[in-house]
Amino acid sequence: xxxxxxxxxxxxxxxxxxxxxxxxxxxxxxxxxxxxxxxxxxxxxxxxxxxxxxxxxxxxxxxxxxxxxxxxxxxxxxxxxxxxxxxxxxxxxxxxxxxxxxxxxxxxxxxxxxxxxxxxxxxxxxxxxxxxxxxxxxxxxxxxxxxxxxxxxxxxxxxxxxxxxxxxxxxxxxxxxxxxxxxxxxxxxxxxxxxxxxxxxxxxxxxxxxxxxxxxxxxxxxxxxxxxxxxxxxxxxxxxxxxxxxxxxxxxxxxxxxxxxxxxxxxxxxxxxxxxxxxxxxxxxxxxxxxxxxxxxxxxxxxxxxxxxxxxxxxxxxxxxxxxxxxxxxxxxxxxxxxxxxxxxxxxxxxxxxxxxxxxxxxxxxxxxxxxxxxxxxxxxxxxxxxxxxxxxxxxxxxxxxxxxxxxxxxxxxxxxxxxxxxxxxxxxxxxxxxxxxxxxxxxxxxxxxxxxxxxxxxxxxxxxxxxxxxxxxxxxxxxxxxxxxxxxxxxxxxxxxxxxxxxxxxxxxxxxxxxxxxxxxxxxxxxxxxxxxxxxxxxxxxxxxxxxxxxxxxxxxxxxxxxxxxxxxxxxxxxxxxxxxxxxxxxxxxxxxxxxxxxxxxxxxxxxxxxxxxxxxxxxxxxxxxxxxxxxxxxxxxxxxxxxxxxxxxxxxxxxxxxxxxxxxxxxxxxxxxxxxxxxxxxxxxxxxxxxxxxxxxxxxxxxxxxxxxxxxxxxxxxxxxxxxxxxxxxxxxxxxxxxxxxxxxxxxxxxxxxxxxxxxxxxxxxxxxxxxxxxxxxxxxxxxxxxxxxxxxxxxxxxxxxxxxxxxxxxxxxxxxxxxxxxxxxxxxxxxxxxxxxxxxxxxxxxxxxxxxxxxxxxxxxxxxxxxxxxxxxxxxxxxxxxxxxxxxxxxxxxxxxxxxxxxxxxxxxxxxxxxxxxxxxxxxxx
Ligand SMILES: [Zn+2]
Numbered sequence: 014x015x016x017x018x019x020x021x022x023x024x025x026x027x028x029x030x031x032x033x034x035x036x037x038x039x040x041x042x043x044x045x046x047x048x049x050x051x052x053x054x055x056x057x058x059x060x061x062x063x064x065x066x067x068x069x070x071x072x073x074x075x076x077x078x079x080x081x082x083x084x085x086x087x088x089x090x091x092x093x094x095x096x097x098x099x100x101x102x103x104x105x106x107x108x109x110x111x112x113x114x115x116x117x118x119x120x121x122x123x124x125x126x127x128x129x130x131x132x133x134x135x136x137x138x139x140x141x142x143x144x145x146x147x148x149x150x151x152x153x154x155x156x157x158x159x160x161x162x163x164x165x166x167x168x169x170x171x172x173x174x175x176x177x178x179x180x181x182x183x184x185x186x187x188x189x190x191x192x193x194x195x196x197x198x199x200x201x202x203x204x205x206x207x208x209x210x211x212x213x214x215x216x217x218x219x220x221x222x223x224x225x226x227x228x229x230x231x232x233x234x235x236x237x238x239x240x241x242x243x244x245x246x247x248x249x250x251x252x253x254x255x256x257x258x259x260x261x262x263x264x265x266x267x268x269x270x271x272x273x274x275x276x277x278x279x280x281x282x283x284x285x286x287x288x289x290x291x292x293x294x295x296x297x298x299x300x301x302x303x304x305x306x307x308x309x310x311x312x313x314x315x316x317x318x319x320x321x322x323x324x325x326x327x328x329x330x331x332x333x334x335x336x337x338x339x340x341x342x343x344x345x346x347x348x349x350x351x352x353x354x355x356x357x358x359x360x361x362x363x364x365x366x367x368x369x370x371x372x373x374x375x376x377x378x379x380x381x382x383x384x385x386x387x388x389x390x391x392x393x394x395x396x397x398x399x400x401x402x403x404x405x406x407x408x409x410x411x412x413x414x415x416x417x418x419x420x421x422x423x424x425x426x427x428x429x430x431x432x433x434x435x436x437x438x439x440x441x442x443x444x445x446x447x448x449x450x451x452x453x454x455x456x457x458x459x460x461x462x463x464x465x466x467x468x469x470x471x472x473x474x475x476x477x478x479x480x481x482x483x484x485x486x487x488x489x490x491x492x493x494x495x496x497x498x499x500x501x502x503x504x505x506x507x508x509x510x511x512x513x514x515x516x517x518x519x520x521x522x523x524x525x526x527x528x529x530x531x532x533x534x535x536x537x538x539x540x541x542x543x544x545x546x547x548x549x550x551x552x553x554x555x556x557x558x559x560x561x562x563x564x565x566x567x568x569x570x571x572x573x574x575x576x577x578x579x580x581x582x583x584x585x586x587x588x589x590x591x592x593x594x595x596x597x598x599x600x601x602x603x604x605x606x607x608x609x610x611x612x613x614x615x616x617x618x619x620x621x622x623x624x625x626x627x628x629x630x631x632x633x634x635x636x637x638x639x640x641x642x643x644x645x646x647x648x649x650x651x652x653x654x655x656x657x658x659x660x661x662x663x664x665x666x667x668x669x670x671x672x673x674x675x676x677x678x679x680x681x682x683x684x685x686x687x688x689x690x691x692x693x694x695x696x697x698x699x700x701x702x703x704x705x706x707x708x709x710x711x712x713x714x715x716x717x718x719x720x721x722x723x724x725x726x727x728x729x730x731x732x733x734x735x736x737x738x739x740x741x742x743x744x745x746x747x748x749x750x751x752x753x754x755x756x757x758x759x760x761x762x763x764x765x766x767x768x769x770x771x772x773x774x775x776x777x778x779x780x781x782x783x784x785x786x787x788x789x790x791x792x793x794x795x796x797x798x799x800x801x802x803x804x805x806x807x808x809x810x811x812x813x814x815x816x817x818x819x820x821x822x823x824x825x826x827x828x829x830x831x832x833x834x835x836x837x838x839x840x841x842x843x844x845x846x847x848x849x850x851x852x853x854x855x856x857x858x859x860x861x862x863x864x865x866x867x868x869x870x871x872x873x874x875x876x877x878x879x880x881x882x883x884x885x886x887x888x889x890x891x892x893x894x895x896x897x898x899x900x901x902x903x904x905x906x907x908x909x910x911x912x913x914x915x916x917x918x919x920x921x922x923x924x925x926x927x928x929x930x931x932x933x934x935x936x937x938x939x940x941x942x
Contacts, residue, residue, distance in 0.1 A: 014176050014374070015315030015329070015348050016433050039122055039424040040189070043086060047187050047194045048138075049075040049232075054183075055201035055225065056149055056245055058158070058169040066149040066158060068171075072184045073142040074194075081132040083111075085141060088181035088188035089118070089125040091155075094145035099127060103139045123181055123426075143185050152855070153313035153819060155182030159246075161266055161310040162814060168266075170246030172309055172324060174317055177367055177433070178426040180238040190237040191365045191472040197232045201225045202245045211243040212236075212321040213301045214260065231301035233320065235470040237363050242319030244307060252277035259296045260303035265331060268782055269308065272331035275342065279389065280306055280349050284356070286388045287380065291357050292462040298361060298469065306330060306349065308784075311818045316348050318355030318377075325352075326820060327784035337785040338753035339711050340718065343385075343392035351381035357465055365472035367429040371418045371508070372473045374433065375441025378402060383446070393659075393711045398446055399592045399623050400663045402439040404630060406595060409435035410513050411536040411634070417511040418444065419475060443595045444507045450563045450593040451549045452482065452491045452500060460485030460500075475508055476501070495568045503547040503568060507595070514546050515597040516569075516588060520604045525581040529588075530573045534597055538639040545572060549594050555584035555611060560621035563593045585611050591623045597631045599640065605649075612652040625656070626664040633668030637675075643910070644917035653693045657700050659712035659719075665693070666719055675907055677833045678869035682911055685918060687727045694724055703735045705751050714753045721754075725761045736761040744773050755789060760796035771802035775809070779816045787816055795828025795835070803829050803838050808846075810853060823859060830867040839864055844880060851886075861893030868897070871904050 053071040057064040070092070085101075096115035101108040110116075111128035118125055133139055149171055150157040159170045173183065181188045200209040204226050208215060213231040221227055233241075244264075251270035253262035254277075261281055263273040284304060288294040296302060306323045308330040316325040325348065332345045358380075359373035382402070386395035409415060416422065416432070418441050423432045449457045464473070464481035479501030486492050486500050507513075515534040520527050533544045549565035567576075578586070585607040588598045600608065608628060611620060632649050635641040653665055669690050676683045701717040709717075725732040740762025742748045750758045763770055771794065778790040794806050806825045810817040817824060829835050843850055843864060854860055861881065868874045878897050881890050 014317050014433060015325075015351050015377075016374075016438060017315045035422040035424040035428060037424055039426070041086060041088070041187060041192075043187065043192075044079040044082060044135075045076050045085065045087075045187060045192075046079065047074050047076040047192055049073075050184070050186065050194055050196045051199070052184050052196060052241070053199040053201070054156070054243065056156070056171050058149070058171070058203070068147055068149055068156060070145045070147055070184055071142070072145070072186070073140055074186070075138060075140050076187075077138050078133055078135055080135050083129045083132045085127040085129070085133075086124055087127075087185055088123055088178075089145075089185040090120075090123040090181045091150075092145045092147045092182070092185060094143055094185075096127075098144040100142045101127070101129070101133075101139055102142075103137055108133065108139070123178075125185060145185065147183065150182065151819070153311065154179040156243075159309055159311045163266065163268060167814075168247055170244070170248065170309075172244055172246070172307075172312070173242045173319075174313060174324070175241055175319075176239040176317060177370075177429045178239075180241055183241070186238045188238045189366070190239060190363050193235045193237050193363070193470065193472070195232045195235050196241050198230045198241070198243060199227065200230075200243055200245060201227050205247075206245060207247050207249060209243060209245050210264070210305055210307070210322055212241065212319060213299075214303055216301075234299040234302065234361075236320055236360060240318075240320045240360055242317075242322040242324065244322065244324075248307065250305075254281065258300075261305075262303075263306045263308070263330070265308040265327070266310065269327065269331055269784075272333045272783065273308070275332045276306055276308075276330050276345055276349055279346050280304075280353065282388050283346075283350050283353050283384060286384055287350075287353055287357065290384065290458065290461075291465055292458070293357060293361070293465050293469075295356055304353075304356070306352075310784075311820050313820055316352050318352045318359055320356065320360040323352045328788040331784055333783060334752075336752060336783045338718070338751075338755070339392070339714050340753070341785050343394065343397075343711065346385050346389050346392055347381045347394060347397075350385045351377045354380040354384070362465055362468045362471065362473040365474055366423075367432055368421050368423045369419050369473075369475060370429075370432055370437045371441035372475070372478060374438045375418070375445050378438040378442030379445045379449075383449075391711055393715075396623065396660050396712075398442075400626065400660050402446075403443045403592050403595060404664070404667065405435050406440035406443045407513060407534075407597065407630075407634070410440055410511070411534055411638075413535060413537075413540050413542075415511050418508045440513075440595070441508070444504065447507070447549060447594050448482070448500065448504055451503070451565055452486050453489065453564070456482070456485035456489040456491040458485070459488050475505065479504060495565075498547065498568050498570075503549070506545075506547040506570075510544055510546065512542075512544055513595050513597075514544075514548060515599055516548065516550075518586070518588060518598060518600045518604060520586060520601060522581075522583050522603070524577070525579075526575055526577045527586065528573060528575045529569060531569065531596075532572075534634075534638070536634065536638050545570065546596070548596055550574075550588065551590040551593060552586060552588045553590060554578065554581060554586045555607070555616070555619070556580065556582055558619045560587075560590050560624060563590050565594075583607075585620075587620065587624055589624075589627065591621055592627050597634060598627070599631070599635060602645075605645070609649050609652060612649070613655075617652070617655065622658040622660050625658065626661045629653075629661060629668060630664040633664075633671065637671070642917070643914045647917050650693060654696050657697055657716075659716035662697065662716055662720060666723055669693075670723070675903055676911075676914075678873070679907060679911065682907075682914065685915070689918065691724065691727050691729055694720060694729070698724055698729070698732070703732070705753060718753055718756065721757045722760070725757050732757075733761055733765065737765050740766070740770075744770060755786075756793060759790065760793040763793060763796040764798055766797065766799075768797075768799040768802045771797045771799055771806075779814075788821075791817065791821060791824045792828060795825065795831055798835075800838060803835055804842060807839065807842050808849065808853065822854065823863070826860060826863050830863050833867060833869060836864065836867045836873070839867075840877065847884075847886065856889075857887060858889050858892050861887070861890060862896050865893045865896035865900060868900050869904065869907075871901070874900050874904065 051073040054068055056068040109130040111130055114128055154174050156173050160167050180186050198211045202209045204224050209228050211230045212233045215228050216231045217229040219227040248264040249267045249270055250262040250264045263277045265273050284295050302321050308327040312326045315329050329348045332342055354377045358376035364370050364372040382394040382398045420432055460482035463484045482500045512533040514531040517530040533542050548569045550567050550569050551565050553559050632646045636646045673686055697720055736758045739758045743750050774790050778787045781787050830839050874897055
């Protein structure tokens with residue numbers, strides 16, 4: 014599954030996982046081994062009668078039990094059946110059900126218990142058949158409905174989303190990943206619909222006389238319940254290839270099939286490239302498999318890797334260069350590569366339980382960018398392994414409550430969903446990348462091939478992964494440099510332990526020796542603990558810079574390690590090359606000064622851009638953790654005036670935005686930070702310019718996007734004038750804006766525009782056929798400063814045929830609270846229309862959290878907290894109260910750091926525009942008094 018970042022719910026979710034002990038009663042703990050399911054589904058869409066949006070189901074499960082049992086416990090959620098609908102039989106005949114209590118539902122744990130008159134024998138094959146009915150749901154889980162408008166007509170379709178625990182909403186089943194079976198599907202679809210799609214090819218088609226067509230499909234490979242998928246729709250494929258029955262297609266609404274060419278081209282190339290890399294051809298695992306990618310108008314996750322039938326949000330699969338910038342091309346490539354990787358990691362070999370979801374998602378997260386870098390180098394995904402994954406992983410992993418990658422505290426559906434988070438995706442992906450650099454490509458490929466072939470159609474465990482990689486290591490002798498270490502020991506110190514280290518570097522320049530000390534890094538500097546990690550250490554020096562060799566010099570396993578460097582002069586030394594290791598590096602002040610001197614003194618190009626980015630990214634973290642002063646951070650930031658690299662600016666803008674966000678609400682200090690940021694950006698803005706150029710590569714285009722979006726947000730005069738003019742020309746004269754400049758133009762235009770401009774963009778979002786454009790507009794509508802429009806936007810999902818679909822329910826809310834000066838509008842809306850808002854959002858906790866997370870000043874926090882405490886109909890407020898507590902801690906942090914920040918600017922007052930420089934000087938004088 015491809016997870017979209019849900020910043021709005023992070024705190025609530027952490028509370029869930031971090032404070033409650035996991036309840037083992039959610040597990041089946043069964044002796045039953047299912048081997049086959051035959052599932053038949055007949056859906057009813059807008060029939061206008063009581064059957065509308067329901068389906069009839071018929072499942073037959075073949076199974077054995079390891080021990081005699083007189084009760085069958087299986088999952089079933091929101092499905093309707095009675096004991097009369099149940100038949101159990103074996104070769105000898107029908108098995109009678111318990112006469113007094115044949116069937117019990119346990120809705121809290123989503124189980125059905127079928128009680129038998131006698132006992133089923135161990136080792137004997139039985140079949141369990143259940144006829145049932147269920148809803149075609151609205152919540153985008155299980156078997157759910159979608160609609161879209163085509164030539165003024167509303168079209169309905171039925172799609173599925175089973176992972177992780179929704180298969181039980183579609184058919185009674187043993188819904189745990191390790192209980193794999195072969196599934197044979199039959200779908201009855203309305204005759205006016207296109208042939209249905211499932212995991213495998215169609216085996217037979219029969220016209221029924223009742224307006225339906227019956228389609229029988231080939232059996233699937235042996236697989237987990239969460240991978241079952243089907244689609245009943247009128248979607249079509251403009252591009253379909255059936256090369257020697259290795260079928261491959263991309264399906265979309267008929268009006269959008271002209272946007273599928275890139276996904277088709279890249280998707281075919283990536284499935285071949287991954288098959289070559291893993292040494293297992295996709296089509297070789299089952300001769301009835303095909304591979305379809307489906308663009309759905311409404312889809313909760315980003316995408317889902319159902320075996321042979323991958324489903325996506327439209328905006329993540331469809332791409333037209335004229336309408337979407339190169340970033341969207343990268344995003345399509347990345348997500349198609351992610352889902353395709355799952356065909357091996359997840360589908361062929363599956364995590365045994367959700368505690369080790371990383372065995373699926375960590376590999377998908379790594380290969381989404383690694384394989385893309387090999388076959389589509391122009392989109393720069395090799396660097397995104399660092400700036401996208403490592404950075405996110407470090408941030409998610411810096412609090413005492415961060416879980417380990419293997420998380421044994423996962424049982425309930427809510428805990429399972431929550432473990433589909435940054436630790437499972439980006440951190441595991443980054444650990445896998447670190448191991449790849451450690452053991453080398455040959456050992457890595459041999460190891461992965463061994464894991465996939467030895468465990469195919471079975472469950473995967475971390476130990477099986479370690480032993481497979483060990484095989485690669487032994488074949489290539491690739492850990493010979495590190496005697497006493499095995500890949501399993503090294504890798505498990507990162508997989509089973511929470512957190513990550515910071516490496517303290519102390520250089521003795523006289524002796525030419527370095528002392529390294531490791532400790533777990535906490536963003537709250539007052540925490541300490543004793544974990545040690547087996548750290549692959551890479552480094553290079555200014556005497557002989559080599560950032561290309563990422564093979565570690567040694568593995569550090571103790572708390573401290575001292576070593577000598579031959580022929581080391583008074584020069585800089587840098588650790589963690591290209592950030593191949595998932596650890597921060599903190600240099601002693603002399604060593605840091607040498608690096609900063611090199612960066613400022615024309616040696617910038619000698620230091621790899623990913624390490625220049627790392628210096629900045631780590632210093633921001635150390636500043637927020639109270640480990641370095643603002644003046645130390647700022648001393649490094651000043652070098653950015655001669656920096657033009659996208660990745661370094663990505664790190665810098667990330668840090669500057671966090672800094673700005675912390676100080677929001679403290680008017681003057683925030684203004685000073687903004688002015689200083691613009692000063693740092695000045696040369697880069699001039700270098701990149703305000704328009705696209707023919708010579709632009711992918712990273713240059715993205716750099717311009719990120720730099721100008723920040724510059725305009727901070728009211729850079731030229732930037733604002735340029736993009737307001739562009740926006741006016743677009744709205745008033747119909748001159749389209751190049752795709753990469755649309756985000757900044759639309760947002761700036763709306764910010765300096767009127768309610769009429771908001772209406773214009775809303776209309777464009779409602780009528781565009783391009784999902785990326787609709788998504789982009791949804792993200793920037795909150796930029797308007799017209800209060801009436803903002804109020805309208807907050808409840809816009811209620812409009813008839815609103816382009817804000819249920820998958821994007823929180824988009825208006827995050828758009829509006831994203832601007833601190835509009836938080837009061839959300840707060841008023843929430844208080845005055847509570848009943849209406851409760852009808853919009855399935856969980857008000859999400860809303861409370863979004864609001865709480867946007868508050869900065871003590872006064873704002875107090876006001877919201879007292880309202881929350883007095884609200885009797887608000888339900889669960891724990892997440893919001895925790896967010897408010899961290900907001901209060903932030904306000905205190907700001908209070909205690911303000912003076913130091915202003916003092917740091919004192920020495921650089923000339924760097925600011927003169928009026929602000931004056932303010933700084935006055936403030937410094939005032940504060941110091
Ligand atoms: Zn995934």
